[in-house]
Every structure is written in C-alpha cells, then in structure tokens.
Amino acid sequence: MAVQRDLVVMGASAGGVEALRVVVRQLPADFPAAVLVVLHLAPSAPTALPQILSRAGRLRAEPATDGAPLVPGVIQVAPPDHHLLVDDGAVTLARGPTENGHRPAVNATFRSAALAAGPRVIGVVLSGSLHDGTSGLCTVVERGGLAVVQDPADALYAGMPESALARVPTEHVYPAEVLGKALDQLVRQQVEPVAVAPPSPALLLDDRIARDRVRRSALAEHAPASGYTCPDCHGTLLEAGDEPAHYRCRVGHAWTAExxxxxxxxxxxxxxxxxxxxxxxxxxxxxxxxxxxxxxxxxxxxxxxxxxxxxxxxxxxxxxxxxxxxxxxxxx
Known part of the structure; x- marks a missing residue:
C-alpha cells in the first residue's frame, strides 16, 4: 500500500543556521509533512533558532516539547541538552547519553524517526563538520526512507555532507537554494514501501540508550573493551553497534572513530x-x-x-x- 513521505528530519551543525534559513524559506504554507530540526548546540546555551526559522519562511517553527504531536507544516526544533526522538505520531525529549559529544544528536533523531516511520521519512543532512548524521542517515535508508544531502560545494562546512555521500549514495543532492523546493516535490509523492529486514538488536539498543532506558551496566555485558577511554567521562570505551569503529562507554556516551x-x-x-x-x-x-x-x-x-x-x-x-x-x- 502506497504511503506519503510525511516526516522530514533535518540535521546540521557548523554553518547550519544559514542553510536551514534558505531551505525553510522555500517551503510553502501547505507543506504536507511534519519537520524536525536538529542543530548541534551547547548544553546551556539558549537558542533563537525557532524564531529565526519562523521569520525565514511561511511555516511556524517552535521549540519541540515532550509529547507534542507531529503536525504537517509545523517545524519542531530540538532544544538544547535534549535528544529529539520520534514515537508513534509524536516527539519525545530525552536526556540519554551524548553521541560524539552532542545532545541533541542528529544520529539519535534519524534513528528514532526511521524506526517509527520507516518509508515515510526523509532524512536531510546539511552543513556541518566531521561526520555527524551519517550513521543515522544510513538507518533512514535501511528502513526504507529517503536520503537528501546538501551539495558539499554549497555548504559552509562540507564535512557532514561529504561523509553522508560517502556512505549513503543518493541522487538527491542539492544546493540549499534548491533543496527546499525538492523536498516539497518529494513529500507530495506516493511511494510503495519496500520490504526491509527487522531492526537489528544493536539498532534497537542504540535507540533505547538515547531514550535513557537502559541499565548502564548492561552495556558492558556483551561488548569487548576497546582499550580507549571516553572523552566525556574517562571511562572505558567498549566496541559496540553494527558498524566498525563505533564505541560506547559504560554509561552510554557514543563515539565514532573520527x-x-x-x-x-x-x-x-x-x-x-x-x-x-x-x-x-x-x-x-x-x-x-x-x-x-x-x-x-x-x-x-x-x-x-x-x-x-x-x-x-x-x-x-x-x-x-x-x-x-x-x-x-x-x-x-
């Protein structure tokens, strides 16, 4: 049975505010999908991003609140020091462990959206340094969703888009000036879901950790020690997840090798x-x-x-x- 892509998740870091402003400016007032935005923020820093995005375009942008429903044409922005996660038709805020030093983390939102909405999700990676968002975008595609990436040549910081394209080849690569119009076309298309394998135990565990629903000592039960220490808490890092060079410490902080x-x-x-x-x-x-x-x-x-x-x-x-x-x- 055909479905509509009714959930757009956009992740960005350095240089991301300008890219988000440009993308949001192109979204029409009748945009038929809910939009979630994750920008890496300092834990204690207030953010004016909802007001910036509201002024930039026709859609209302607001700080995400725990339990708020996903509403077509409304942009919900991850607040500082909280992961923005997706449940059935609503968002959840959680203070699970940081990932690559970030909370909110783009990967956590991508993963939860992919698990909750599968082929209805469009994951968007915008300007940012390093490779945050890449593993989460892989999960979006693996669960039947669609990957959209800002053209690295157009991004103020090309690290995140380049890393995403190295792992998730997609034909949907656009400069920010075009990306919003492309999203409007994509969310209006009916798509036939493809068969996907059940989510792996490692993926489900990562999602539970972000939601802060895991007994911390359980992380060490089946994961070998890496010999490295966590930059956040200086505890032992364990080899974890489906991907190589992916680590978690005993309290849940996640790190990729990069x-x-x-x-x-x-x-x-x-x-x-x-x-x-x-x-x-x-x-x-x-x-x-x-x-x-x-x-x-x-x-x-x-x-x-x-x-x-x-x-x-x-x-x-x-x-x-x-x-x-x-x-x-x-x-x-």
Missing amino acids: ALLAARGTEFERALWTALRSLEEKEEIAERMKRDAEARGHAGTVRRYTETARECASAAGTLRQFVLSLGPEAER
Missing part, C-alpha cells in the same frame, strides 16, 4: 597550552625569587634561580613553536 580522534586532538592541544602556561609561570616565579635573592646578597641562590628561569624560557619557546605549528586551530 569523532574520537578529533576529541583526542582537542585534549592534546589543551594539554600543550596548559604545559606552556605552567612553564611561563614557573619562569616568572624563578625570576622573582632571583631578584629576592639578589636583594639579600645570596649569590649561590641567584645562580640557581637564574638557571631555572633560563631553562623554563627555553622550553617554553620550543613548546610554543610546536603548538603554533599545529595550525591556526591551535591558536587559542
């Missing part, structure tokens, strides 16, 4: 800057103690503190050159 590598790079740079600050402060303290020793006429102490200050200055200079060689992203 996101884990990026987090480790951030930690490394932070440690280097901390070490540099410590060396420079040690040099300043040694200089002060040298001056105090000079005032007292303690020649031996003066020599010792002079040597300490010299060694710290030399080490700090070498370390600063190394940190700056890492690139502009390290200059903070």
Whole structure:
C-alpha cells in the first residue's frame, strides 16, 4: 500500500543556521509533512533558532516539547541538552547519553524517526563538520526512507555532507537554494514501501540508550573493551553497534572513530597550552625569587634561580613553536 513521505528530519551543525534559513524559506504554507530540526548546540546555551526559522519562511517553527504531536507544516526544533526522538505520531525529549559529544544528536533523531516511520521519512543532512548524521542517515535508508544531502560545494562546512555521500549514495543532492523546493516535490509523492529486514538488536539498543532506558551496566555485558577511554567521562570505551569503529562507554556516551580522534586532538592541544602556561609561570616565579635573592646578597641562590628561569624560557619557546605549528586551530 502506497504511503506519503510525511516526516522530514533535518540535521546540521557548523554553518547550519544559514542553510536551514534558505531551505525553510522555500517551503510553502501547505507543506504536507511534519519537520524536525536538529542543530548541534551547547548544553546551556539558549537558542533563537525557532524564531529565526519562523521569520525565514511561511511555516511556524517552535521549540519541540515532550509529547507534542507531529503536525504537517509545523517545524519542531530540538532544544538544547535534549535528544529529539520520534514515537508513534509524536516527539519525545530525552536526556540519554551524548553521541560524539552532542545532545541533541542528529544520529539519535534519524534513528528514532526511521524506526517509527520507516518509508515515510526523509532524512536531510546539511552543513556541518566531521561526520555527524551519517550513521543515522544510513538507518533512514535501511528502513526504507529517503536520503537528501546538501551539495558539499554549497555548504559552509562540507564535512557532514561529504561523509553522508560517502556512505549513503543518493541522487538527491542539492544546493540549499534548491533543496527546499525538492523536498516539497518529494513529500507530495506516493511511494510503495519496500520490504526491509527487522531492526537489528544493536539498532534497537542504540535507540533505547538515547531514550535513557537502559541499565548502564548492561552495556558492558556483551561488548569487548576497546582499550580507549571516553572523552566525556574517562571511562572505558567498549566496541559496540553494527558498524566498525563505533564505541560506547559504560554509561552510554557514543563515539565514532573520527569523532574520537578529533576529541583526542582537542585534549592534546589543551594539554600543550596548559604545559606552556605552567612553564611561563614557573619562569616568572624563578625570576622573582632571583631578584629576592639578589636583594639579600645570596649569590649561590641567584645562580640557581637564574638557571631555572633560563631553562623554563627555553622550553617554553620550543613548546610554543610546536603548538603554533599545529595550525591556526591551535591558536587559542
């Protein structure tokens, strides 16, 4: 029996606000599908995205609320620090563990929409860095839904669109100026559902974890330890999920290998800057103690503190050159 694609889920990160504004501006007032929007946000930061999207186009945009029904022509935006998930005809807000350091996480919304609505879902990946949204978009397609991706050449940050296209080939690749019109055509088409396999236990577990419905110790019962630690809680990361290089810690934080590598790079740079600050402060303290020793006429102490200050200055200079060689992203 033919169905209509009546649920559009859009995920974005860096550069995503502008892409969302452009897409929403093209959606007509009679757009016959509900729209969910997930933008990676800082947990404590208020967001004006619903107001921005309401002003950008003809559809009403509002912060998603727990239990709110999915309404055609209404945009619901994931609030900070909550996963936006889909149940039968409604949305759920949950504070399950972060994924790749994010809550809300694009992958969590894509997965839940695919499980709840299958072929009725259109998953849209817009501008963003790294590869968030890719595994969730794979799930959308695996459950019979449709993948739409912003043209990487059109995105302010091409990482998310490029990663999505590497894993989920689709003919529906558009610049933002065209993407909204394409969505309006796609949601008005009747489609015949295709047969899909039952969802895997790993997929169902990931969805339950996002909903914060899993006994945390259960995560370690069948997953081998990876030898890595979680950047969020520093607990042991376990190999988990249907995909290679996918990890969860014992409390549920999820990481892909690429996101884990990026987090480790951030930690490394932070440690280097901390070490540099410590060396420079040690040099300043040694200089002060040298001056105090000079005032007292303690020649031996003066020599010792002079040597300490010299060694710290030399080490700090070498370390600063190394940190700056890492690139502009390290200059903070």
